[in-house]
Amino acid sequence: MMQFPIHTIHVEESVRHTEITRRVLDRLADQAAVEYVPDARSVINQYDLRRGAHRRGKQALLLSDFHSAPIKPCPSTPEYLCCEYQILNFGAGCPLDCSYCILQDYFSNPLMVVQANPDAFLEAAAREIRSQPERFFRLGTGEFADSLALDPLTGYAKRLIEFIRGFPNALLELKTKAVYVDDILRLDHCGRTVCAWSVNSADVVRREEIHAASLDARFDAARQCQEAGYRLAFHFDPIIYSPGWEEGYRKTVKRIFEVARPDNIVWISLGCFRYTPGLEKTIRERFPGNRYTFDEFIMGGDGKMRYPQPLRIHIYRKMIQWIREYGGDKVLVYFCMENPAVWQQVMGRVPTDNDELASWLDASGGWKKPGAQSAPIPPA
Amino acid sequence: MEKEQNPYLSVPIEKIDPAHDAFCLRYGRQEDEALKESIASLGIRTPLLLLGEEDKLTILSGFARYHSAVACAKKELPARILNGPLSTRDHYELLKNLIKENMEDRGLNPMEQAMALEKASAWLQASDPDREDAVKRVTTEVMPLIGRKPLRQMYERLIAWLELGPLTRQALAIGQIPENAADALGELPTPDQDRLCDSMVRYRMSTGMCRDFSRMAYEVCKRDKINAEDLLLRLNHDDSQSPENPADYRKELLERLRRLRYPILSRQEARFEELHRRLALPDGIRLIPPTHFEGDRFRLEAQLRGKSDFVKMVENISKTLNDKNDTIDAIFRICTEIEEAPES
Numbered sequence: 146m147m148q149f150p151i152h153t154i155h156v157e158e159s160v161r162h163t164e165i166t167r168r169v170l171d172r173l174a175d176q177a178a179v180e181y182v183p184d185a186r187s188v189i190n191q192y193d194l195r196r197g198a199h200r201r202g203k204q205a206l207l208l209s210d211f212h213s214a215p216i217k218p219c220p221s222t223p224e225y226l227c228c229e230y231q232i233l234n235f236g237a238g239c240p241l242d243c244s245y246c247i248l249q250d251y252f253s254n255p256l257m258v259v260q261a262n263p264d265a266f267l268e269a270a271a272r273e274i275r276s277q278p279e280r281f282f283r284l285g286t287g288e289f290a291d292s293l294a295l296d297p298l299t300g301y302a303k304r305l306i307e308f309i310r311g312f313p314n315a316l317l318e319l320k321t322k323a324v325y326v327d328d329i330l331r332l333d334h335c336g337r338t339v340c341a342w343s344v345n346s347a348d349v350v351r352r353e354e355i356h357a358a359s360l361d362a363r364f365d366a367a368r369q370c371q372e373a374g375y376r377l378a379f380h381f382d383p384i385i386y387s388p389g390w391e392e393g394y395r396k397t398v399k400r401i402f403e404v405a406r407p408d409n410i411v412w413i414s415l416g417c418f419r420y421t422p423g424l425e426k427t428i429r430e431r432f433p434g435n436r437y438t439f440d441e442f443i444m445g446g447d448g449k450m451r452y453p454q455p456l457r458i459h460i461y462r463k464m465i466q467w468i469r470e471y472g473g474d475k476v477l478v479y480f481c482m483e484n485p486a487v488w489q490q491v492m493g494r495v496p497t498d499n500d501e502l503a504s505w506l507d508a509s510g511g512w513k514k515p516g517a518q519s520a521p522i523p524p525a
Numbered sequence: 526m527e528k529e530q531n532p533y534l535s536v537p538i539e540k541i542d543p544a545h546d547a548f549c550l551r552y553g554r555q556e557d558e559a560l561k562e563s564i565a566s567l568g569i570r571t572p573l574l575l576l577g578e579e580d581k582l583t584i585l586s587g588f589a590r591y592h593s594a595v596a597c598a599k600k601e602l603p604a605r606i607l608n609g610p611l612s613t614r615d616h617y618e619l620l621k622n623l624i625k626e627n628m629e630d631r632g633l634n635p636m637e638q639a640m641a642l643e644k645a646s647a648w649l650q651a652s653d654p655d656r657e658d659a660v661k662r663v664t665t666e667v668m669p670l671i672g673r674k675p676l677r678q679m680y681e682r683l684i685a686w687l688e689l690g691p692l693t694r695q696a697l698a699i700g701q702i703p704e705n706a707a708d709a710l711g712e713l714p715t716p717d718q719d720r721l722c723d724s725m726v727r728y729r730m731s732t733g734m735c736r737d738f739s740r741m742a743y744e745v746c747k748r749d750k751i752n753a754e755d756l757l758l759r760l761n762h763d764d765s766q767s768p769e770n771p772a773d774y775r776k777e778l779l780e781r782l783r784r785l786r787y788p789i790l791s792r793q794e795a796r797f798e799e800l801h802r803r804l805a806l807p808d809g810i811r812l813i814p815p816t817h818f819e820g821d822r823f824r825l826e827a828q829l830r831g832k833s834d835f836v837k838m839v840e841n842i843s844k845t846l847n848d849k850n851d852t853i854d855a856i857f858r859i860c861t862e863i864e865e866a867p868e869s
Contacts, residue, residue: 224820429712439748441789443817453789454819455863486821490861 202255287320346393553698578609
């Protein structure tokens with residue numbers, strides 16, 4: 146098991162006696178100082194983003210009561226198509242510290258936060274899901290955090306999988322770069338959970354994802370989950386362009402289909418590296434050896450820096466070519482935050498809007514609207 | 526600080542120790558000829574402020590006057606003497622007053638502002654070694670005095686300028702390069718900073734050019750792991766040659782650097798221009814690609830004088846469509862295809 150370098154645990158008074166708090170404290174009692182605070186928000190102010198705070202944030206965990214919305218929409222950006230992923234807001238921050246992580250700039254503090262009152266949190270989520278039975282909730286915990294990176298401490302995944310199986314109009318995607326799957330392999334998940342891995346070329350994993358599990362370990366965990374009946378998904382995001390990129394990414398695509406059956410993959414997403422100007426500064430300061438922020442970028446319509454469009458199209462065409470070569474035509478591939486021109490050029494079809502893209506993924510996830518004759522047909 | 530201040534005296538110049546410069550807020554300014562002339566003819570009219578500690582007089586205020594007086598071979602100077610010793614907190618308060626006065630009288634250039642921050646921090650740390658506390662106090666108390674926002678980030682930015690190479694510091698102090706150029710150069714090793722700064726100063730690049738040149742130069746050096754000398758070689762830049770037209774030359778230099786920094790965009794732009802030329806649209810009509818070739822919305826710009834121009838334009842475009850269909854196809858593929866696959 147990963148040694149979690151957590152030195153401080155802040156516990157909000159109201160969650161002092163919850164099961165998650167007890168579990169975390171049991172596991173880290175020997176290594177971390179524990180501070181009880183009346184209000185979690187007072188802790189957050191201690192970790193403003195001054196130099197060094199990113200590292201400090203990775204060494205501190207806040208066990209918080211449930212304060213915010215249980216489900217939040219993905220913070221999509223204008224002019225680029227979004228799959229309308231819904232974030233099941235079980236926590237924020239992550240111990241892995243990948244150099245390119247957008248959370249370094251997205252959040253105003255680097256603290257790792259876990260909702261330590263799952264009863265209240267999941268009850269609120271349940272109310273929201275039940276209140277809209279016509280709507281499909283494609284939920285995930287991998288956007289503001291890594292879905293499994295803290296699971297040996299919190300045991301959250303088991304709780305979420307058992308929660309989601311009770312809803313016919315919801316699907317949970319656990320998206321991770323970790324491999325802590327032992328606790329979920331024997332669960333009765335009713336097919337309502339998808340286990341997804343964020344993957345990359347071996348070079349990028351080695352250089353930029355230094356605290357994450359190796360590619361081999363990720364694929365091994367994926368294989369175990371598949372054997373346990375889970376459907377799988379893979380995310381190439383960010384794809385980082387560098388000399389020799391093709392060989393590295395081709396090999397990773399090949400590995401996916403050596404491990405996963407194409408008919409058991411609900412989707413594969415592709416997204417080239419993009420960043421906010423603030424993230425560029427942070428990466429250059431925190432990871433001075435990085436070279437990828439010095440590559441060629443243009444400012445997109447959403448204010449984020451991206452590779453020039455012709456290069457992105459070139460990269461995506463190659464990726465799709467390998468996916469089709471090794472995995473056949475059936476696997477649904479989509480772009481995370483790409484513009485219609487790229488969709489048209491690479492896929493030959495553009496979702497009319499975010500809703501249509503979402504409907505393709507929902508359909509691949511097994512959703513059929515009540516009363517609908519058939520599910521929408523995603524592009525091959 | 527309630528020390529008694531003597532009325533001003535005439536002090537023999539050799540009793541003053543100018544080496545103690547903890548209060549000097551002067552950097553990079555040219556020798557002040559006007560001050561020297563004035564001192565030579567009228568003498569010093571504003572007394573220096575000196576601190577008397579252990580039989581040694583150090584300058585609190587009046588470094589420029591002192592050096593000009595030395596240059597004019599003056600033997601004595603009028604001065605007020607503050608009796609020491611003072612606590613380091615007193616020194617800090619004194620420095621703050623001097624900073625304020627200097628800002629009101631003449632302003633402080635960026636290097637002088639950086640020095641002021643560093644000196645203020647040093648005085649505070651002399652009594653309390655907690656650097657964080659010193660930085661916090663200087664940020665909130667001194668930065669507003671020098672006209673900067675009291676932000677930690679800004680404090681660190683200014684302090685970083687003190688580590689710049691000597692040429693770069695000088696250029697920043699006297700306004701030959703802007704602050705953001707100094708920031709970009711500061712990311713490089715000192716010799717590279719000065720080498721690039723020298724080129725910007727030599728060819729009198731404007732503020733905007735300096736900003737772009739330094740940023741792109743820094744990024745190419747980092748990306749390709751090369752030093753400034755290698756970069757200038759790649760730009761075919763030769764200092765020993767004096768270009769006939771410096772304005773054209775610096776523009777060309779910047780363009781070459783841009784091609785090096787943004788090879789894909791530069792190639793796409795050149796290709797687009799070539800295809801556009803081949804289209805040979807009539808004067809006043811231009812096809813404009815999306816910004817940075819992002820998206821797929823082209824614009825057609827036309828300058829028309831009345832209906833006849835409009836009719837001519839439509840005829841011309843129809844003719845172009847018939848005659849140059851392949852070129853038009855190639856133009857509209859500019860946002861989606863790279864002419865040659867990038868190196869891999």
